Amino acid sequence: MEVRNSQLNNDTIQALNTLIELDINAVSAFKLTRIIKDISEIVELKLKMEKKILDKYSEKDSNGEFIRPLDENGNVIPDAVNIIDVPSFTSEMDELMNMIHNLSHEKLNFEDLNLQTAKVKDLMKLEFLFN
Numbered sequence: 001m002e003v004r005n006s007q008l009n010n011d012t013i014q015a016l017n018t019l020i021e022l023d024i025n026a027v028s029a030f031k032l033t034r035i036i037k038d039i040s041e042i043v044e045l046k047l048k049m050e051k052k053i054l055d056k057y058s059e060k061d062s063n064g065e066f067i068r069p070l071d072e073n074g075n076v077i078p079d080a081v082n083i084i085d086v087p088s089f090t091s092e093m094d095e096l097m098n099m100i101h102n103l104s105h106e107k108l109n110f111e112d113l114n115l116q117t118a119k120v121k122d123l124m125k126l127e128f129l130f131n
Helices: 010-021 026-055 086-097 120-125
Strands: 001-006 101-102
Touching: 010 026, 010 120, 026 086
Parallel strands: none
Antiparallel strands: 001 101
């Protein structure tokens, strides 16, 4: 099974956890548990690398704190930072997001889950899991 970093985020983990909580057959639940373990490790590492890249290219003051951009009224924009080298930042983030992981797990057959219901938004996040 191949999965790209861009497909993996906290929403993906939540969708996997939601899926495993549904009434699916035991074999599929076991397979999903193993897949979730591997994907969770990849997501954790990916998030660390995103933070490292953000830290590398964000403007900081003399104390090493992020300099927050201001809106047109002079108010700090919450959760925003100034990027000092946008092309390099974008290049490194693109490279990270395009990394492909080859997991030793086989793709699942959707029919094997025997789902009665599922949310489309969850299934869209998990399309890499299924044949």
